Amino acid sequence: MFQLILTACLAVSSAVCAPILLPAGEAASLDACKATAARISQAWLAERPTLTGGASTCLPVSDLPSLPLQQIAPGVFVYEGSPVQMEDTGDGRIANLAVVIGERSVAVIDSGVSRAQGQEFYAAIRGLTDLPVSHLILTHMHPDHVFGASVFREAGAQILGHAALPQALELRAQTYLDNIARLYPPATVLGTETVLAETTVEDRLEIDLGRRRLTLAAAPVAHTDNDLTVFDHETGTLFAGDLLFRDLTPILDGSLSGWLQWGDVPPDPMPRLVVPGHGPVAANWAQAVTPQQAFLKALEEETRAQIRDGIPMSSAVSQIVNRLEKMAEYWNAFPESAARNATAAYKELEWE
Ligand SMILES: [Zn+2]
Structure with a gap:
């Protein structure tokens, strides 16, 4: 399999260029790839006035940079992001990503932080199989999960997400993109853009990859207001997105009470493997959820104590952070996230 690679540059600064893989140019032979290269490259650039370029080449998949994937169960592969905050990396690749391969097609769960x-x-998946990527499932709106989506849309994948995802992402996308542009070279x-889910899930949705069934389930407001889980019936693997953090300090961007309630109810059926949004794959539900529940409960208790004592938010946040400090040894990036979590918790619980 050959892939079409276009060198695209910023129109405002031709010194800033990056290779853009165009799945539309994918072909079984070098000649077939070359035959359509110019037309496909020009069409892609024509839709993006902020980019310029022209030179394109066709390369075998084995020559392309590709993410390291580990197989965790038959037909299930995971990229494990580095469990730190985006600010502490050079490229923002902190989220876990996953692939499930059926007999007829492939589903991808989350897409990464950038084109x-x-x-x-995509190149890593093409290293595993030539089957079409039929679905890209976005677990929620956060930038480390959604901004690699354009390549999968161009590959023909249907983009799926929680019913609340499109509006939530549309509202925040520019802020997220500006933040990424500030953090990384x-x-x-380059080429990173917003893709909104076109198929949304209100409650549950089954998808079939050919002798392989996935169930998508929309969660109530928890980590965010648009969290979605994916369950692979074949292997009993639950992909929890950021409803589960391991190692990296959980970030509250939805509802603390809702998130605690979500964690209190064991999934049915009980998963045999749990892939969190961040951190290592867990061997069972208890291992996945117990430390996070302890963290969220402590955040809730300390916040309630401040509110009960009538402490205003301006002083309460630092008090809550101090009291949670003892948990910092179990969680990466604790200082970066503690005040944000305390603020979110206070704002939510003071109205109860
Ligand atoms: Zn998240």
């Missing part, structure tokens, strides 16, 4: 990461993920994020 570049999405491309390397321009070539790292």
Whole structure:
């Protein structure tokens, strides 16, 4: 299999360029790839006035940079992001990503933080199988999960997400993109754009990859207001997105009470493997959820204590952070996230 790679540059600064993998140019032979290369490259650039370029090449998949994937169960592969905050990396690749391969097609769960990461993920999948990528499932709106989506849309995948995802992402996308542009070198994020889910899930949705059934389930407001889980019936693997954090300090961007309630109810059927949004794959539900529940309960208790004592938010946040400090040894990036979590918790619980 050959892939079409276009060198695209910023129109405002031709020194900033990056390779763009164009799945539409995918072909079984070098000649077939070359035959459509110019037309496909020009069409892609024509839709993106902020980019320029022209030179394109066709390369075998084995020559492309690709994300390291580990097989965790038959037909299930995971990219394990580095369990730190985006600010503490050079490229933002902190989220776990996953692939499930059926007999007829492939589903991808989350897409990474940038076009570049999405491309390397796509190349890694092409290193495993030539089957079409039929579905890209976005577990929620956060930038480390959604911004590699454009490459999968161009590959023909249907983009799925929680019913509340499109509006939530549309509202925040520019802020997220600006933040990524501030954090990372321009070539790292060139070509990164927003893709909204076109198929949304209100409650549950089954998808079939050919002798392989996945159930998508929309969660109540918890980590965010648009969290979605995916369950692979074949292997009993639950993909929890950021409803589960391991090692990396959980970030509250939805509802603390809702998140605690979600964690209190064991999934049915009980998963045999649990893939969190961040951190290592867990061997069972208890291992996945117990430390996070302890963390969220402590956040809730300390916040309630401040509110009960009538402490205003301006002083309460630092008090809550101090009291949770003892948990910092179990959680990465604790200082970066503690005040944000305390603020979110206070705002939610003071109205109860
Ligand atoms: Zn998240």
